[in-house]
Amino acid sequence: MKKKIALWAALTTVALLAATGCTTAADADSTAPSAGAVTPTAKPSHTPGAPDSAGARAAAYRKWGLKPFPAPPAPPAKKPVTRGPGGPVPVVSDIPTREKIVFITIDDGAEKDPEFVAMMRDLKIPVTMFLTDAAIRADYRYFAPLVAQGHGVANHTLTHPNLRTLSEDAQRGEICGQQEKLTKEYGKRPRLFRPPYGNWNESTRAAAARCGIDAIVLWRESMQIKNMQYQRGDKKLHPGDIILAHFRGPSELKGTSMTEMTANLLRHIQEQGYTVARLEDYL
Numbered sequence: 001m002k003k004k005i006a007l008w009a010a011l012t013t014v015a016l017l018a019a020t021g022c023t024t025a026a027d028a029d030s031t032a033p034s035a036g037a038v039t040p041t042a043k044p045s046h047t048p049g050a051p052d053s054a055g056a057r058a059a060a061y062r063k064w065g066l067k068p069f070p071a072p073p074a075p076p077a078k079k080p081v082t083r084g085p086g087g088p089v090p091v092v093s094d095i096p097t098r099e100k101i102v103f104i105t106i107d108d109g110a111e112k113d114p115e116f117v118a119m120m121r122d123l124k125i126p127v128t129m130f131l132t133d134a135a136i137r138a139d140y141r142y143f144a145p146l147v148a149q150g151h152g153v154a155n156h157t158l159t160h161p162n163l164r165t166l167s168e169d170a171q172r173g174e175i176c177g178q179q180e181k182l183t184k185e186y187g188k189r190p191r192l193f194r195p196p197y198g199n200w201n202e203s204t205r206a207a208a209a210r211c212g213i214d215a216i217v218l219w220r221e222s223m224q225i226k227n228m229q230y231q232r233g234d235k236k237l238h239p240g241d242i243i244l245a246h247f248r249g250p251s252e253l254k255g256t257s258m259t260e261m262t263a264n265l266l267r268h269i270q271e272q273g274y275t276v277a278r279l280e281d282y283l
Helices: 002-020 025-029 054-063 114-123 133-148 168-186 202-210 258-271
Strands: 101-108 127-131 152-155 215-217 221-223 228-230 242-246
Touching (some): 114 133, 114 258, 127 133, 133 168, 152 168, 168 202, 221 258, 242 258
Parallel strands (some): 101 242, 221 242
């Protein structure tokens, strides 16, 4: 009889607790699976390699005082600028497109600011690096993380000469020599070339062709410290424009860091309603 009374009391207590929404620590633990039960696997909050959430992306941009860019459109199935078999190397300052996209290119490689590597990792904005051996040879490894992030490596000669003053053979030495250096250091042979100062002639095109270059890349705008210089009279970006910047630090930017200069550049692009695309997808 006593056992029946005790059992009835226990059942009554459980019913009352359930009705009031109260649980004890023991009740909470009772939801744990028993031995041999199958437990659903919780989904991770972020899968490695998956796109960052909008919130994480916004936070990454805020770190650098910026707002996120809209994603660029999918690149065209057929590149709008190509070099035909055996044909001359095309020379371009912009890419034929109606999309509101621009392309960022960064020259030389003298400044090696580790904060810039962190900035590019956070922002995931594509850039193409036109590297000169004389500027990078003291620390080739600085650029390896940028290459690993997916940024393009392109040719800017061995020693940064005015190519117009050199014979075709000497130009070929500058271009082909840098092709070999960059291939050795970063594991991929460059396809794009920029002549120092934008100075080139037909000997440059012939030399570039013999070195395996697919396009000579000039520019429409150049970034200074806070402002851009425009080639067109309307002083505006246009769809497909190629923008020139440099690996420069405070000594050349009047105390401004490379990350500050880059942030200024990105604000100019955003203010005019553009986003940034990957140059190698169009050339």
